[in-house]
Amino acid sequence: MNFHGEDLRKIYRTGETEVHALRGVDLDIEAGEVLVLLGPSGSGKSTLLNILGGLDRPTSGLLTSGELDLTALDDAELTRFRRDRVGFIFQFYNLIPSLTAEENVRLVTDIAESPMDPARALDLVGLAERRDHYPAQLSGGEQQRVAVARAIAKQPGVLLCDEPTGALDSATGVRVLEALEAANRETGATLVIITHNAGIAAMADRVFHFLDGRIARIERNAVRTSPGKMTW
């Protein structure tokens, strides 16, 4: 899934203060691309990710995905867009504690257009044998892999990951990134990863460096490094 954005701006108003989270971002993301967004806190990465995923709308600017004008969609249409096209992965997993690993995945496959079998999604992230465990019975890495399985099970056009390894040690983090890369490879989903960790940038086709609500620099890797070979 591709994205095309022009002069995207986002202003948050809290009380009397205005926070300019995005100050005019132009971008093109190609289908199947692996993209890493780097930058300090408050530089606008998460805001952009939320807008790409239909969680939020830009204050001004243009954003399309294929034929779809994301800025023109109403709330129900944005929900539809997320439901059918977008997979999210967060730093803190956001699993439902009352559902087992498999049921967490089913939460998505219950409503998606053309989902894969939940068991297969768990298999892809290497958790087939832990499918009946509740989040409280899983380690942090395992929980994040369940979140990955949940995100890929709907066969999304794009996987949006906000600090997916932020709460994990490096070995565990690598396993999660491997799962994400496998999903990108096998389903062709565009993969966008936010991170503070410059080491992860090596797995991307391109790296966007954020500063003060703008893309300060775009870096293209000649070769993608597989997560297993990365260290940080």
Add this chain to the structure above:
Amino acid sequence: MKALDRKLLRDLWHMRGQVLAIALVLAAATATFVLSMGVHRSLVETRDAYYARNAFAEVFAGLTRAPGSLVERVKAIPGVRKAEGGIIQYATLDFPGRPEPVRALINSVDENGRTELNKLTLRSGRLPQQGAAGEVVADESFVKANGLTLGSRITALIYGKQQVLTIVGTGLAPNYVYALPPGDILPDDRRFGIFWMGQKALEAATDRTEAINSLSLTLERDARVADVIRQLDALLEPYGGTGAYGREDHLSHAFLDNELVQLSAMTRVIPPVFLLVATFLVYIVLGRMIRTERTQIGLIKAFGYTNAEVGWHYLKFALAIAVVATVLGCVSGVWMGRAMTRIYAEYYRFPFLTYLLDPRVFLAAAGLSFGAAALGSLGGMRAALVLTPAVAMTAPPPPVYRRGLVERLGRRAGFSAVGHMIVRHIARWPGRAAITVFGVGLSVGLLFATTQFLDSSRAMLDGFFFRAQKQDLMVSFIEPRSEAALFALAQIPGVLRVEPSRAIAVRLSHGNRVERGAIESAPPDARLSAHIDIDGTEIELPASGLMLSRQLADKLGVRPGDRVWVEELGGRRSRQALPVARVIEEFVGERAYASEATLLAITRDAAPVGSALLRIDPARRDTILIRLKDMPMVLGVSERDTTFARFESMIDENINTMLAFYISFAGAIAVGVVYNSARILFSERAHELATMRVLGYHRREVATVLLGELALLVVMAVPLGCLLGNGLAQVMTAMFSSDLFRLPFAPEPASYGRAVLIVLAATAFTALLVVRRVMNLDMVRVLKGRD
């Protein structure tokens, strides 16, 4: 203001919805308490003040005729403080154009206002003048109901003589707070009035110069009522005494007392139910609040605040709720109390009856609501106190889920993921789910228990008016008559059947228990009357021995097979022991029955006919009533259907007020419980719900997680509520029964339905309030802020 207090105020404001919802339940408790306790106190104090001011007598006696000098001998009885004799006489009034007879009970009154007992309070006009014949003071309600004014003239038939009466004043007296027409069970201001006529004038009108037919007494403080009655009866025997009695057998007093018993029953049952629910709610909400504030508590403690200060901080939160509840409850309780007092003032004739603002009632109400809030806060406070700062400042461990019981029972139940979320959440916090179920159940139960009185009353009315009474008219005679009176009635064109109703005044005793009453009887082939017990079964009169109503049997302490001493009052004054053949559960009164043969054995003479039951041709009702009105022997005529209609309209009027109160009370519980449950559910699950939104669930679908859980709990609450209601209704029915009335427990299925529907409506309304929050859920913010 201290920072901690500032935090308290902000917390209260932040949680204002929940605070208000709990306060609502607590306020309902306070309001019912203030309402029933306040009305009870108002009635008691008004009554006591009125009795004292107007010197309501303590012992009463009727007799045929005695010289006025007898009063001095009565005063000589040890223990008697004051005694006063007088004349009480029924009269028939003629209102041209009205076929039904109108009756007055005329009491003698000292023209110079020197009456010592049962003093008349003049409301307008003046007392009758000495020597002026036909001047009367009439009771206010009668004057109003019949559109009379001072100066109105009415033709009356008194003691067989026609006389024109002039109303010169209106008044009230403490012995007629509740005034019943002869043979009736409801006041009827249009057809029955109380009159007061000058002593001399009434003596002349009733041929009783210097004579009396009634006595009223007050006693010394240490006198024993029973002893005085025994001596008084002995003294009155030669004068046709019909048995002296104390206040508890005085009709007006007994009816008032009956009302007070019911009010105090209400005070004891309903407020505790609300208090219980409110306590639980405070417990849950405060517990939840403390869980979410662990970090803050840790921080506050780390700064050096003591456990006592932290505990007091959270206790104040609960007490603040109690303050709101007390104010709300007292204000609405007083408002409802005033409405209820107005209803009482229609049926009970007091010179003044206002809802008393008694500070003690408010203090007690405040005490109850503070107590409930404090009790509810104990659990939360304990949790806050045992937290050590270090532990408190770490994140709480994630909740551990297991497969719920429901799933284990029906493995692979085929639930969707959302279904699992709902069921497991309930199973994870069963205590909290139980309280929601219990709370909603209670509101169904309370609503059912209070509104089913409508069914009780209907069943009682049906039994009392249509199954036990099959006559059209009941004619009571001025004095007991012989069979000849029946023939006279049968002669009236249009009268289809006449049956006698015999009764003799008796004193029944067993051991040292004594009760005054009448033994009633009907002919063996009676078709116009029947004995219906509380379950609706028709009971035959026993061939020999007595049949006693349950209330009377309990008072005498007898069971079937026991023997009771029966002493005839008046007549031959025979005394004999008769067996109790049967005890009957009846709706109304303490009554005794026997077959005509048994009655004959007591009196050794044909027992006199006190009243007659008539079946008539409805087309000739008016002419029959006019004929009856002109018969000097006829004291009163009551029409079954009009009495029933009055009863019905009284019930409808009172029930509507009552229903409005209880629907709002039960609604308060339902709203309070559901709102709090839903809010807690929402705040606990906000994160999950936001996640679902991110995953692409529509708002509507996300709301089903919340609503589904609530709906499931409410569905469980319905049968529980019906069960609770059934139990509560039985307890309340029993508590509301008094000497005068006994209510059957006969709920209609529709009453369950009504209670359930009302609570469901309140629940749905509340749930929608919370669902609005789901609609406004800010996904990004919720996912960022990890509590």
